[in-house]
Amino acid sequence: MNKHLNGVLSVRINDDNRAEAIVYGRPTPVRKLKRLMNANFKKHRFIKASWSRDAGQSDVMKMVDSYLEYVTQNKLRKYTKLRPSNKTYEAIQGWNLNIMVDHHLDKRGLIRFVDTFMSLFSGGEKLAYVAFEAHEGEFGRYIQIWICDYEYTGKARLIKKRYERNAYRNKITKQFCNKDDKNAEQIYKRGDFVKDKDGNTIESEVYFATRKCATLAHEPEYLYGKVRQCILNTYAALQTKHKPKLTFKRFQIWWGNEAKLNKIYTEINRTQNLMERLLMYYLEDEMHEDIFDDDVGTVLYYSQGYDEKSFKLSKIGRHIKSMFYRYYGAFKNHHFTDTNGERVSLIASYKGRDTMYENIEKLWHRFKTEMMRLVSLYNLKEVPFILTQA
Numbered sequence: 001m002n003k004h005l006n007g008v009l010s011v012r013i014n015d016d017n018r019a020e021a022i023v024y025g026r027p028t029p030v031r032k033l034k035r036l037m038n039a040n041f042k043k044h045r046f047i048k049a050s051w052s053r054d055a056g057q058s059d060v061m062k063m064v065d066s067y068l069e070y071v072t073q074n075k076l077r078k079y080t081k082l083r084p085s086n087k088t089y090e091a092i093q094g095w096n097l098n099i100m101v102d103h104h105l106d107k108r109g110l111i112r113f114v115d116t117f118m119s120l121f122s123g124g125e126k127l128a129y130v131a132f133e134a135h136e137g138e139f140g141r142y143i144q145i146w147i148c149d150y151e152y153t154g155k156a157r158l159i160k161k162r163y164e165r166n167a168y169r170n171k172i173t174k175q176f177c178n179k180d181d182k183n184a185e186q187i188y189k190r191g192d193f194v195k196d197k198d199g200n201t202i203e204s205e206v207y208f209a210t211r212k213c214a215t216l217a218h219e220p221e222y223l224y225g226k227v228r229q230c231i232l233n234t235y236a237a238l239q240t241k242h243k244p245k246l247t248f249k250r251f252q253i254w255w256g257n258e259a260k261l262n263k264i265y266t267e268i269n270r271t272q273n274l275m276e277r278l279l280m281y282y283l284e285d286e287m288h289e290d291i292f293d294d295d296v297g298t299v300l301y302y303s304q305g306y307d308e309k310s311f312k313l314s315k316i317g318r319h320i321k322s323m324f325y326r327y328y329g330a331f332k333n334h335h336f337t338d339t340n341g342e343r344v345s346l347i348a349s350y351k352g353r354d355t356m357y358e359n360i361e362k363l364w365h366r367f368k369t370e371m372m373r374l375v376s377l378y379n380l381k382e383v384p385f386i387l388t389q390a
Contacts, residue, residue: 024100025227027220030146033093037064037130040144044132047110047143050118051128051152060130063207067148068093070206073162095216097145097227098134102235114143117234121226124269125215125253125262128152149216151209151255158203161194209255214266233277246279246324248272248331251347261349264356268346271364272331278371279324282380286317316378323374327367336363 041057049055114131128148135141168184170177177184194202251265330336335345344359
């Protein structure tokens with residue numbers, strides 16, 4: 001167990017990606033966000049907020065109020081369709097993930113769990129989230145994570161305030177009234193801009209992107225499977241020893257990008273994560289502690305790892321490292337050369353999102369094939385099934 005995770009993990013993930021204990025995670029759309037947050041602060045222990053290390057209850061509630069004002073002012077939509085329960089549909093205010101966690105993790109271990117899980121789940125997007133520790137029943141221990149469905153940029157921008165509902169007044173008394181009043185006149189409509197007494201439009205500051213996060217733009221069934229897979233991957237990551245790691249530079253998910261491009265970036269980031277895991281699965285066995293610490297032949301340009309030790313690479317490790325830099329170049333240049341000599345683009349969104357998905361899939365299969373040849377060449381251990389699944 002590395003020094004960054006306190007407590008012992010009783011949940012282990014074997015090479016077949018099967019947990020040796022129950023793994024549970026459930027995503028639920030939130031429709032009463034303020035009620036949920038107030039209840040969580042009363043009943044559960046606050047763990048962290050993603051946008052500030054020192055955030056407390058007042059900071060979280062301030063962000064929640066800002067979010068609710070933004071979605072109310074900027075995303076006016078009137079729902080008329082009824083659910084099977086005869087209740088009108090309501091707008092989704094982010095998602096709440098309920099994840100069963102190991103009883104042996106202490107406070108620092110829970111923070112490490114949340115950070116690792118959200119890093120895997122986000123696909124490179126800067127998701128704003130709030131995490132709580134909850135206990136249910138006699139033995140149930142959970143992490144509840146509310147995830148904002150709009151990117152929280154932390155940078156203020158101005159939007160024009162709008163009225164949230166229609167308003168009427170009596171033409172004679174000049175008092176507000178119901179629209180059915182015989183002397184009623186409409187003074188403003190829902191969605192009209194709010195103006196001050198001088199006729200100037202009133203503006204308010206918001207800290208959110210204009211588009212919803214691509215990570216959460218899926219049906220609940222898809223998110224359920226994704227959450228469970230990320231839980232397994234989180235436990236698998238936490239039970240490994242930390243050594244220097246080969247990492248690709250992630251593509252920035254930004255609200256200013258077109259939605260199609262953000263989805264392509266998300267898919268590339270997900271593929272990069274898969275490649276990194278497969279590379280490190282073999283590279284970790286080819287790293288050997290450098291007792292002389294002469295900074296020669298180390299894994300990356302930074303020789304000091306999490307445990308402040310240097311590592312040297314074997315011949316196989318150097319082969320893996322050179323393979324990493326070939327694919328690093330493909331991502332950096334936004335294209336790669338296919339086996340038939342054809343130049344294949346990765347982010348030419350004008351060619352269509354589906355075409356880019358196919359090109360990313362081609363790169364992944366090429367990487368996987370090359371990795372299998374390396375395994376066969378050096379007679380390395382068999383690849384776990386989990387690491388071959390895109």
